[in-house]
Amino acid sequence: MSIKANELRLxxxxxxxxxxxQVTPYVIEELWASVRGWVQPIPLTDKWLxxxxxxxxxxxxxxxxxxxxxxxxxxxxYIAECDECGESVEVNFVHxxxxxxxxxxKKELEIKK
Numbered sequence: 001m002s003i004k005a006n007e008l009r010l011x012x013x014x015x016x017x018x019x020x021x022q023v024t025p026y027v028i029e030e031l032w033a034s035v036r037g038w039v040q041p042i043p044l045t046d047k048w049l050x051x052x053x054x055x056x057x058x059x060x061x062x063x064x065x066x067x068x069x070x071x072x073x074x075x076x077x078y079i080a081e082c083d084e085c086g087e088s089v090e091v092n093f094v095h096x097x098x099x100x101x102x103x104x105x106k107k108e109l110e111i112k113k
Contacts, residue, residue, distance in 0.1 A: 005031035
């Protein structure tokens with residue numbers, strides 16, 4: 001699976017040639033000019049959620065991750081404090097989570113040191 005240039009924002013994390021790196025203007029320009037998709041999405045894993053500062057909690061024996069009132073649980077990003085009462089969006093890749101978080105908060109989702 002490859003990513004289209006219009007799916008990316010500066011600072012999104014992507015995968016290419018066994019390396020993870022952030023999108024720069026050069027990457028977007030290259031994608032627009034390229035016929036083939038050479039940039040791959042990074043699957044969203046617990047490692048990435050923790051890097052971004054999500055805190056892991058137990059939800060009836062299942063892993064749930066929370067940050068700023070939002071939850072990530074079983075492949076979905078919940079826009080409320082609980083799974084049953086909020087709207088959810090399926091999020092499978094790191095750049096999708098970064099873009100959604102920015103759209104909701106107007107803040108970049110950055111790796112915590």
